[in-house]
Each structure stands twice: as structure tokens, then as C-alpha cells.
Amino acid sequence: MLNHLSKLVSNRYIGTTICSKRCYTTFKYNKLNDKDIEEFKSILNNEETLLIRDKDDLVSFNSDWMKKYKGNSQLLLKPRNTEQVSSILRYCNERKLALVPQGGNTGLVGGSVPYDDEIILSMSLMNKINDFDPVTGVVTCEAGVILQQLEDYLEPLGYTVPFDLGAKGSCQLGGNISTNAGGIRLLRYGSLHGNVLGLEAVLANGTVLNLNSTLRKDNTGYDLKQLFIGSEGTLGVITKVSLITPPKPTSVNVALLACDSFSSVKKLLIQAKTKLGDILSAFEFMDRGCIDLVLRHQPLQEPFSEKPKFYILLETSGFNETHDQEKLNEFLEYIMEQGLTVDGTVATDSKNQSTIWKFRETITESLGKEGAVYKYDLSLPIDQFYELVEVMRLRLGSKANVVGFGHVGDANLHLNISTPNQKYSKEMINLIEPFVYEYTSKHNGSISAEHGIGLMKKDHLHYSKTSSSIQLMKLLKNSMDPNHILNPNKVLPF
Numbered sequence: 001m002l003n004h005l006s007k008l009v010s011n012r013y014i015g016t017t018i019c020s021k022r023c024y025t026t027f028k029y030n031k032l033n034d035k036d037i038e039e040f041k042s043i044l045n046n047e048e049t050l051l052i053r054d055k056d057d058l059v060s061f062n063s064d065w066m067k068k069y070k071g072n073s074q075l076l077l078k079p080r081n082t083e084q085v086s087s088i089l090r091y092c093n094e095r096k097l098a099l100v101p102q103g104g105n106t107g108l109v110g111g112s113v114p115y116d117d118e119i120i121l122s123m124s125l126m127n128k129i130n131d132f133d134p135v136t137g138v139v140t141c142e143a144g145v146i147l148q149q150l151e152d153y154l155e156p157l158g159y160t161v162p163f164d165l166g167a168k169g170s171c172q173l174g175g176n177i178s179t180n181a182g183g184i185r186l187l188r189y190g191s192l193h194g195n196v197l198g199l200e201a202v203l204a205n206g207t208v209l210n211l212n213s214t215l216r217k218d219n220t221g222y223d224l225k226q227l228f229i230g231s232e233g234t235l236g237v238i239t240k241v242s243l244i245t246p247p248k249p250t251s252v253n254v255a256l257l258a259c260d261s262f263s264s265v266k267k268l269l270i271q272a273k274t275k276l277g278d279i280l281s282a283f284e285f286m287d288r289g290c291i292d293l294v295l296r297h298q299p300l301q302e303p304f305s306e307k308p309k310f311y312i313l314l315e316t317s318g319f320n321e322t323h324d325q326e327k328l329n330e331f332l333e334y335i336m337e338q339g340l341t342v343d344g345t346v347a348t349d350s351k352n353q354s355t356i357w358k359f360r361e362t363i364t365e366s367l368g369k370e371g372a373v374y375k376y377d378l379s380l381p382i383d384q385f386y387e388l389v390e391v392m393r394l395r396l397g398s399k400a401n402v403v404g405f406g407h408v409g410d411a412n413l414h415l416n417i418s419t420p421n422q423k424y425s426k427e428m429i430n431l432i433e434p435f436v437y438e439y440t441s442k443h444n445g446s447i448s449a450e451h452g453i454g455l456m457k458k459d460h461l462h463y464s465k466t467s468s469s470i471q472l473m474k475l476l477k478n479s480m481d482p483n484h485i486l487n488p489n490k491v492l493p494f
Ligand code: FAD
Pocket: 065, 100, 101, 102, 103, 104, 105, 106, 107, 108, 111, 112, 123, 143, 164, 165, 166, 167, 170, 171, 172, 173, 174, 175, 176, 177, 178, 179, 180, 181, 182, 183, 184, 232, 233, 234, 236, 237, 238, 239, 364, 365, 450, 451, 454, 487, 490
């Protein structure tokens, strides 16, 4: 059961453009003037490099990772500390100047770029790791720390970050928390709602809210930090974070398993959970369309002699190599005996493991090379998980390529529809939406499992939230940011 897969090289994503200005806020904002610029310079201690005003320099910050959403900001500010963030927000609130907090700008729902000409508040210089406690495993850092930077800091200390995503080289902790990012370790370590112990946030009026507890247990009333986890920069700017970090597993195995039916995938998941228990650290799903896609764009080789319909990337992580290997072997023998997998490969060394991971982690980038990509990130009951992919294939016929992948262990489907045409088309969107959202709502799923709502789905929120929930969300927004200066036109329809 041991194969060796080829080496690979990373490629750059080539994107396309769409300007999605369908819905308008009723809030009125002032236009930036010279006096504002002088005020921002003074707040930033007259460090000229902390203000970016050049049109060309602003291009990449005005456009999202997929090159799908474009803003028209004339100013980017790079505060160095919480006090500067607070002064900027206080001033913007008084002057009614809107702004969009920006982390690594890897978001996939148009939340991190201006809708119009909002000021971009870049958190990239607030990137200090302040403290790590080896007894509790709690790390405290600034919000602009890049996920990979934290992983590299923790590794020699024998700890790891409890979440991981393909965008780890660019995304920031503040962005991760603001989107309540999921990723490939959620199955093992749970969501950020559990792993973030505390945070510091600056409210729209400049008030610094210190919620930066490092306690695991604290039941003193409402857990206010939870409001900021997943609020996508609409309720405050996260400036500091305290996070639980688990010990880094010392024994890791990665397997790529092929199945010929989705019913086998479901049975495999049950067996992986029961037979591997606490060493199961990832259970990721890809259909054949994803493998074909990745093989078209990455220097990887066909993994198996046959081409079955479904693929599972399974990872175990533990601390006892012999024990973990034995458990994995027992599991593999069982699933082969039961015919749950039709082929497979296991990698115990890091080079081959990373090759297997490339099949999963380069899907997003490979999709970007196909043309325009319509991305849907859904939570669905497991029986509808793949059904929707098949339904969409029937619905779209030869007009588009439909693939399904995702965190099947968390019932999170990434439904991706691509067309060779580089331009996003309204006709294609109308063929997909609201159909996909209605289907998801009908089956009590969620229209955003992990990427958030951003600009893309704000008018579709009602498919996953009741009107009384949306009313309460609006009440919170109005009381915390009455002038709507924070990330206008995102998350909530006003
Ligand atoms: P940005 O994109 O800059 O911002 C995202 C949102 O957060 C915006 O609304 C922004 O205003 C707000 N924000 C950013 N920083 C702050 C702050 N300090 N305070 C307040 N608001 C802030 N997502 C997943 O959940 N799981 C995945 O597996 C995953 N994989 C990905 C793989 C690739 C290749 C790519 C490109 C993206 C992936 N994503 C994934 C989406 C994205 O990476 C995540 O949403 C990530 O958490 C965004 O972090 P960021 O720093 O880039 O935030």
C-alpha cells in the first residue's frame, strides 16, 4: 500500500475581474480631504510610509485574491499599534469616513476590499508575537501576525496552531478570527470560537475593548469576544489575540484513499472516527473533477492506475509512532476488507506527505487558472453533500465545469463552478443563484460554512438566518457602529 508521488512546484493564480455593486447602503459618508490626510499623518507620527496614496501602489489592496471584487480606495493606513488604530477610528467616526479593515486579503467573499472608496486599514505592521506560556500553551500576539509566522514561532517550542489553511503564507490571525476561519484542522481541534481565549478590539468610536483574557474558564456574563469572531470587520478592529495552542504531534501519517461511491466515503468517515479516534487529524474530500483539475495545472502524477470517482485525504497525528502506525494499519486493513476503498497510498515521510497534500491544497489555485470561478462554501447534511454537485452538473450541462471538494469530516462542501471565459457572467450567476442557496436552505444547511458572508452573500443572509436573527444582528451593528463606518455593505443588508 505504499506509493511514491511526484514532486511539485507552486504556480501563480491568474484571476479575472467583476465589480459587484448591486446593493447600496443608505448611509452617507464624507469624502477625504487634505485636512484628513494631515490628521492621519499626525496620528501616524508623521511616518510618510504608513500612508499609501499612490494609485498604482493601491491596486493590489483594492482588489481581492480572486480578482473578482474591486474597490476604489484612495488611501491605505498602516497603524503600528492599538493607540493609532483607536485614534484613526475615533477620527473617522467623527468625520463619517468609512473604512475597511484588511489582513492578508485572502478572503473569498469580497469582505476585505472596499465597496467604494473606503479607507483601507491594513493590519500588516501589527505583527508582534508578545508572549507564550509553555504550561498553558496560550500564545498572545498582535492581529497582523501571519498564520505561517505563528506556526514557525511555535514549532521549535513543540507547539502548533490549532487551525491551518491553504492561505497560511499570507492570511493574518486578525483576518482568521474575523472570518472565523475553519480549514483542515477543525475536525481535530474545533473552531476558533473555542480556541480564541481572548482578544482586544477597537470599536468604531475608538474605544479600546480589552477582552484579552488568557483564562480557559471565565463565566462572568456575556462572552463579548465571541461577537468579534466571524463578524468580518463590521463590529470592531481586532488588534490583539490570545489563542490556545496544542502540543505539536510528533508522529504524522497521510493517506490518499480512493472510493467508487459516496456511500463508501460516508462509511469510511464513520470508520475513521471510530477506529482512529483522537489521532484522526484531517479527513478531506475531493471528487475526480478536482484530481483532473489539479493534474491539468500542477506537476503531479495520476495517483492510481484506475480513476475512481472520489478521493479522501486522511491524516493521523499523534505522539507514539508505533501505536499510531498500528492503529492506522488496522484501519486500512479493515476498510480494504470491507471494500470501502478501491485503492490507496500512505506516506510516512514529510516529502511524500506534502505531495499528497498538494492534491488537496492546490485545488483553489488550480481553479483560478481555469477561468472565472463561482465559489460556494456550504454546510450540508451528509446525504445532500455530494447530491448538490451532481444536481448542479445536470443543471449547467456543458456550460461549466462543476467540482466538489471540502472538509467532509465537518460536512463542509466547497462547490466550485468554473467557465473558461475569464469574465464573470451575470447569466451564469443567475443559473446558479438563488438555486444553490434555496437548495441549501431547504436542507437546513448554511450558505457559509467558513468563508463568511462579505459582500458576496449579504443579500442572501436570509437563506440561513431567520428575520428575527437578522434584526438582532442589525441592532448590534447599529449600537456598536451607529455611523456604519466599519466595513459598510458587508455581512448585513441595510
Ligand atoms: P482578509 O481577507 O484581509 O479579511 C477578511 C475579513 O476579515 C474582511 O471582512 C476584513 O475586513 C476582516 N478583517 C481582517 N483583519 C481584521 C482585523 N484585524 N480586525 C477586524 N476585521 C478584520 N478559509 C477558511 O475558512 N478555510 C480554509 O481552508 C481556507 N482556505 C483558503 C485557501 C486559499 C488558497 C485562499 C486564498 C483562501 C482560503 N480561505 C480559507 C479564505 C481566507 O484565507 C480566510 O477567510 C482567512 O481567514 C482570511 O484572512 P486574511 O487575513 O486574509 O483576511
